[in-house]
Amino acid sequence: MPVGTHAAVRAQRREDLLESGVQVLLANTYHLLLRPGREIFEQFGGIHGFMNWPRSVLTDSGGFQIFSLPGSRTMSEEGATFRSYVDNQMVELSPELSIAAQKSIGADIMMVLDQCVPSTVEHSVAKAAMELTHRWAQRCLAARGDSAQALFGIVQGASYADLRVESARVITDMPFDGFAIGGLAVGETAAEREDCTAVVTDCLPADRPRYLMGVGTTRDLLEAVHRGVDMFDCILPTALAKQGVAFTSLGRRDLRRAAYRGMDAPIDPACACYTCKTYSIAYLWHLQRVHETQGWQLLGLHNIHFYQELMRRMRAHIIGGTWLDFYREQRDLLDARDSYGPAVTHVTKAQRRKLALRRGRYEVVTQGGVGHIRDTHSGETMHPVDDPQREARSLYVGPARVVERLKTDETAPLVIWDVGLGAAANAMATILAAETLAGERAAADGGALRPLSLLSFENDLDSLQLALSHVHWFPYLRHAAPNRLLAAHRWVSCCGGIEWRLLPGDFNTVKFSAPPPDIIYFDPFSFKTDGPMWSLAAFRELAELCATSATELFTYTYSTSVRAALLAAGFHVAKGPATGPKSETTIALSPRAAAAAHGHELLGEEWLVKWRRSDARVPFGADPEDLSWQEAVSGHPQFRGQF
C-alpha cells in the first residue's frame, strides 16, 4: 500500500497508481482528522468520493502519529489528548472517536487504536501497553457495531516473544477481519524484526490477511513474505524517490552519484513502467540535480511500480511452488546497492558477480552461452545478432577473400585495417583463418603463405580486457595473440607469417601513420554513438589514404547516408552480404579496387533514385545545402553509362 498521508500519494497521480496495479492506499486518520476534518469527508461521502479513488483505502487509527510525533499529549485508560499542530487546540482520541473518524473517512479497512511503545522498552512497560491495547481493541470492536467496513486488530508486545505470543492469542480470539503486527520498524534491528515477525505469524490464522505495519525496503518485504506476511505499507518508495534513490531489479540505484551522468539506459532495464519506457537515467539524473519536481515524481512512479511488481512476482512464485528459489535469488539482489560506477562500499555476492561483468563503460551480456560486449553508455552491443565469430567470418573475412588472397605468391604483406578492435572478434577470425590455412599448407607441400599484416585500431581497450577475463563466453580468445597484443601491442605468429599490431588512439588521427590497406574492416559503433567515425570528412580522408592502393572496405551498415558519404568521398559502393536481420551490408572500393576484377555488385540506378527521395540522403556532418557532395554522388563514375 503506497502511503497517502493527506489523501494523496506524494506527487503521484491516481492514473499512475491505478496503472501500476495499486489495490489499496493507506491514509492517516490523525492528519485527515485535523485537515480537512470529518465534515468534509461526510460532505463528499467519504475519501473515495473526495479523492476520486475507485479502489480500497486503509486508514490507520491515528495512534502511531500521536505517540511518535513530538508535542504535548496525555494518556489515560480512556484515550489520548493531544495538541493539534494545525490550530493548537486540544484534540481527544479514544478508541470510539478513532473508529468514528475512520467511519467518516469511509475506509474499507479500519485499524484499532493501539498504544505504540518503542520496541526497546522494558518488559513491564511493554506489557502494560499491550494490555491497554487489548482493552482498546474490545472497545473498537464495539464502536464498529454493524458497519460493513473491515476492522483489523493489532498485535503488540515490543520485542518480547512471550508478550507477542500472548498478544497474538488475545487479539486473534476477537472477531477481526485481519491482523496487523504493530510496534515494529521503530528502532529494532532487521534481524530482531524478522524474528519477531516469525513468532507472531506462527500464531495468526491462515485464512485472514496479515499486515506488517510500516515496513519497509524491498528486501524487508521479501523477508516478511517469507515469514508469512501478506500486506505492507511504507513511505520509502516515494520518500527515497525524493532523495534520488530508485529500487530496481539491479538493486538500489542512487541518482545523486555522478556515475549516472550521461548514462543512456532506463533506470531499470527490466521495468515496464512509464518512467523506464520514456526516460534515460541521464535525464532523471539531471532532473534530480536541478531539483526539478518531475524528477522525484517520475522516480516515485517507478518505485511504486517496482514494489507492486515485486509483490505480484512473490505471489506468483508462492502459487507456482517456486518460492524458495525466488527468495534465495532475490535476497542479495534486492539489497545490492549502486552496482554501476565507482565507490561501492558494501559489495554483495550478486553484486560482485555483476561488477566482474563490467569494465569501464562496457559490460558482458550473454545469449545462449555466447558472450557479447555491450556499451552501457549507448546500449549498443557489438555483433548483436549472431555468434561474433560467425558474423566476423560472414561479414568481413569471407567477403574480403582473405584466405584466397593469402594463397597468392605475392611477397608484399596483405594489409588489413581492423577499425574498432572491440573484443577482437574480427581480428581473431582473421588470424584463425590464416593459421588454419598455414597448417593445411604445411601438411601438404610446405609452401609459404603471403605474409599478413593485421592492424587493429582501438581507443578503449576495456572491451577486449573485459572479454579476456570471461574467455568461457569468448572462446575464440583462448589464444596467445590477444594477451600478447594487450601487453606489447604486437604479436607475431611462431612461423613468422602473421603480424598483428595494435594502434591505440583515435582512428581519425592514427590512420595517417598506418601503411595503406588492402582491406578495411570498418566496424566501429554506429554513428549515433560514434558520429565522427562516419562523417563525410573522415571518409574523404580515408579515400585519400587509399587513393593509390586497391582497397576494399567492409562495413555492417547499409544506411543511405553512410553510402552517400562513401560515394561523395570517391569510393565505389557495392552491396555487402546479408547478416542477421539485415538484408544487406556495404562494401566500398577505392578507384583502383573498382577498376580490378572484384566480383562485388555495385549499387545501380535504383539506389540513386531511392537516395534522392530519402530522408537520410545527407552524409553525417555534411552541409545539406552544399552542392559539391550532392554532385559527387549523383555524378559518380559508378552510375555513368546507366542512364
Ligand SMILES: [Zn+2]
Ligand atoms: Zn520503472
